[in-house]
Amino acid sequence: MLFMKGKPEEPKCGFSRKVVEILKEEKVDFGSFDILTDAEVRQGLKVYSNWSSYPQLYIKGELIGGSDIVLEMQKSGELSVIIQKETLEDRLKRLVSSSPVMLFMKGNPDAPKCGFSSKVVNALKEEGVTFGSFDILSDEEVRQGLKAFSNWPTFPQLYYKGELVGGCDIVLELRTDGALKSTLSE
Missing domain, CATH: 3.40.30.10 (Glutaredoxin)
Structure with missing residues (x-):
């Protein structure tokens, strides 16, 4: 799940656009939420995740990080490993x-x-x-x-x-x- 500025088809910031591009390159199906549409979610998620910026990528309910971390994980191959472990049942959960x-x-x-x-x-x-x-x-x-x-x-x-x-x-x-x-x- 990607909490981002804008939608995957229309990111509203360069960092969100970069994470969307990475997820598409990795052929990841992902849900998204435009944090610009809900100030309560935008502020609440910062507290919940203890992460002050967007985008925020979650895999299996766990915060992975923002654009810099996702980019580094892609470069190291770690992102592919995390993504490939997910079964359909895990994804649905x-x-x-x-x-x-x-x-x-x-x-x-x-x-x-x-x-x-x-x-x-x-x-x-x-x-x-x-x-x-x-x-x-x-x-x-x-x-x-x-x-x-x-x-x-x-x-x-x-x-x-x-x-x-x-x-x-x-x-x-x-x-x-x-x-x-x-x-x-x-």
Whole structure:
């Protein structure tokens, strides 16, 4: 997971751009979060990681470092070794835990690509819930693997602290019952 300025397709600083380039050279599938979109996450992650700058690269939930460290690890070959050890199950565990509230959806929160994903995004936003997301249309391995991993055949899938909450119907039911926000902040 890369916490960066901007998005991989449009980095907003040279250091973020460099880490994205390295990850692409290494053929790494990675999630990202634009820290410019959420000041609370931007400041909180600095405290959490005890790392004051961005980008920040995490592998298996552990901070690897910023652009200088990632560049050095690539040059030494250490980055390839760390990346290659990850199985699909490890990757899925990492992805579902990459944010306390994590939504696997079609599209992204700004442009959902199905009505069910749109409904869940709207419910979360209306409740003021901060969440990470992953576009399952961007990665067929994750899309298929997550169905088996969660034993849930459809998308979207919402996770809280690495545990499946459910899909659209369950999220909407929790919201109707007034329990969505409390369920995602226990």
